[in-house]
Amino acid sequence: MKKSASFLPFLVLLLASSLAAHATIFPVGNNDVTGLKSAITMANLNGQDDTIELAAGGVYTLSARDSFLNGLPLLGADGGHQLIIHGNGATIQRVPAIDDSAHKFRIFQISSGANVTLSGLTLTNGNPGAFHGGAIYNNADETSAATLTIINCTISGSSGDYGGAIFNDGAGGAGTTATLTVMNSTISGNHAIQHGGGIWNESGAIVMNVSNSTFSNNTSAGSAGALQFDGSNGTATGSIRNCTFTQNSAVSEGGGVNVDGASGSAVLTIDTCTFNQNTAASGGGVALDSASVSVSNCTLSGNSATTGGGIYLSQIGGGPTTLHIGNTILKTGASGANLAVNGGGFVSSNGYNLSSDAAGGNVSTGPGGFLDHTGDIRNTDPLLDPAGLKSNGGPTQTIALQSNSPAIDQGNRSTTGGTINNDQRGEPRPFNDPLFAAPAGGDSSDIGAYEADVRVISEVRNVSDLILTFVTIVGHTYELQSRPDLMPATPWTTVSTSIPAPPISGTGGIISVTVPNAIGSGPGFYRLRQF
Ligand SMILES: [Ca+2]
Ligand SMILES: [Ca+2]
Numbered sequence: 223m224k225k226s227a228s229f230l231p232f233l234v235l236l237l238a239s240s241l242a243a244h245a246t247i248f249p250v251g252n253n254d255v256t257g258l259k260s261a262i263t264m265a266n267l268n269g270q271d272d273t274i275e276l277a278a279g280g281v282y283t284l285s286a287r288d289s290f291l292n293g294l295p296l297l298g299a300d301g302g303h304q305l306i307i308h309g310n311g312a313t314i315q316r317v318p319a320i321d322d323s324a325h326k327f328r329i330f331q332i333s334s335g336a337n338v339t340l341s342g343l344t345l346t347n348g349n350p351g352a353f354h355g356g357a358i359y360n361n362a363d364e365t366s367a368a369t370l371t372i373i374n375c376t377i378s379g380s381s382g383d384y385g386g387a388i389f390n391d392g393a394g395g396a397g398t399t400a401t402l403t404v405m406n407s408t409i410s411g412n413h414a415i416q417h418g419g420g421i422w423n424e425s426g427a428i429v430m431n432v433s434n435s436t437f438s439n440n441t442s443a444g445s446a447g448a449l450q451f452d453g454s455n456g457t458a459t460g461s462i463r464n465c466t467f468t469q470n471s472a473v474s475e476g477g478g479v480n481v482d483g484a485s486g487s488a489v490l491t492i493d494t495c496t497f498n499q500n501t502a503a504s505g506g507g508v509a510l511d512s513a514s515v516s517v518s519n520c521t522l523s524g525n526s527a528t529t530g531g532g533i534y535l536s537q538i539g540g541g542p543t544t545l546h547i548g549n550t551i552l553k554t555g556a557s558g559a560n561l562a563v564n565g566g567g568f569v570s571s572n573g574y575n576l577s578s579d580a581a582g583g584n585v586s587t588g589p590g591g592f593l594d595h596t597g598d599i600r601n602t603d604p605l606l607d608p609a610g611l612k613s614n615g616g617p618t619q620t621i622a623l624q625s626n627s628p629a630i631d632q633g634n635r636s637t638t639g640g641t642i643n644n645d646q647r648g649e650p651r652p653f654n655d656p657l658f659a660a661p662a663g664g665d666s667s668d669i670g671a672y673e674a675d676v677r678v679i680s681e682v683r684n685v686s687d688l689i690l691t692f693v694t695i696v697g698h699t700y701e702l703q704s705r706p707d708l709m710p711a712t713p714w715t716t717v718s719t720s721i722p723a724p725p726i727s728g729t730g731g732i733i734s735v736t737v738p739n740a741i742g743s744g745p746g747f748y749r750l751r752q753f
């Protein structure tokens with residue numbers, strides 16, 4: 223103990239001196255917009271990495287344009303040095319006194335050559351009028367790439383021509399790439415005048431990776447309610463993992479995500495995501511044209527469209543169009559079949575999908591139609607949680623399974639996109655429920671984005687004893703807790719008299735716990751707690 227305590231200050235000093243040589247930290251007080259502009263201008267030119275620290279919970283109100291169509295100065299290349307803006311929970315908003323065309327602007331533009339990270343920041347009410355990127359424009363050009371990373375941010379209430387929240391512009395020539403990474407963020411309530419209600423990715427060259435994020439209530443007057451992934455006349459590669467798309471809408475195709483690789487290439491992996499109640503004319507959840515998209519370990523529920531309520535394939539851009547789909551739940555919404563192919567396009571099932579409709583096949587429940595691989599189940603209600611999309615733990619909302627869902631243990635998590643060992647909440651996958659047998663080739667994963675795990679099987683009185691039986695997870699411990707009433711001030715306390723006594727180690731199987739003399743000693747409420 224003593225040795226490590228004396229060693230620690232040396233480590234801290236070393237770290238501090240190495241940071242000081244390469245980076246400047248600019249603290250900016252609450253609503254000091256002038257100070258924020260000044261910090262950006264200095265960081266743009268000092269030839270080193272920088273961090274701008276905004277005031278915790280602060281609000282920075284932009285009332286006029288600074289540069290071009292932006293409320294703040296361009297975030298510059300500075301020789302490729304990184305700029306980090308730590309929001310610390312602050313908001314930057316556009317609130318002009320007059321909202322005419324002269325007062326329309328977005329929040330940030332990232333210059334070609336720049337490398338910018340935004341974290342812990344809310345951007346709202348960006349609006350450059352009939353120009354792209356409502357809140358942020360990430361601008362690679364003919365000679366220099368642009369790299370934007372967004373962590374723990376919210377972008378809401380913004381509007382642009384293409385990209386209501388973000389326009390990620392890879393429209394430079396060969397050799398430059400616009401790279402967009404979005405993690406643990408929320409893109410909500412944004413609007414595109416033309417296309418891409420939340421994010422528009424524009425080729426030339428695009429790399430986009432989005433994870434642990436929520437896209438909700440974004441709207442587009444054209445295609446892509448939430449997100450356009452566009453590799454047309456260029457290349458687009460990327461992934462969307464552990465994300466929820468809910469109640470986004472597009473007037474034309476792709477209520478949630480629209481993928482287009484016409485005369486170019488668009489290759490997108492969508493893994494362990496939930497698409498809930500998104501709407502469009504075609505492809506309520508996802509639409510793809512002349513692109514290769516894999517959808518695995520996803521739950522699509524209640525999405526609707528005139529054609530292809532869940533996923534829609536077309537080849538208007540010349541093709542080829544391929545959907546690889548595995549271990550995915552497809553539950554129809556108000557209109558449109560789960561899968562629709564129009565004028566070309568190929569659905570390649572990798573198996574273990576569960577469709578509420580026939581998926582283009584006959585009336586049987588076995589493989590057929592578009593879902594013709596081992597483990598595919600059709601014409602079967604997945605028995606999703608009637609409460610629908612809600613917080614079930616983890617960074618995004620998910621849709622749980624009912625305890626008798628035909629999705630439980632009927633999947634395989636490795637059908638496409640590699641082996642993913644967690645469900646959308648981050649819970650371990652697979653969880654082998656001892657009451658459900660896995661099918662041939664299955665690995666006891668549940669179909670879809672949600673892995674059902676611990677649950678109470680029965681609660682029985684035996685004379686004066688209470689016997690609780692539940693499914694457990696290896697690596698967790700359990701205890702019963704009780705309280706005499708449900709008044710808010712009354713705490714839950716551990717039931718130390720249970721047999722076995724707490725902590726009870728999970729086995730991956732079923733455990734019964736007895737509470738002797740639980741009944742008859744006055745009112746009592748019990749709950750099972752997992753640690
Ligand atoms: Ca700098
Ligand atoms: Ca399972």
Ligand SMILES: [Ca+2]
Pocket residue numbers: 631654655656657658659660666
């Ligand atoms: Ca099982």
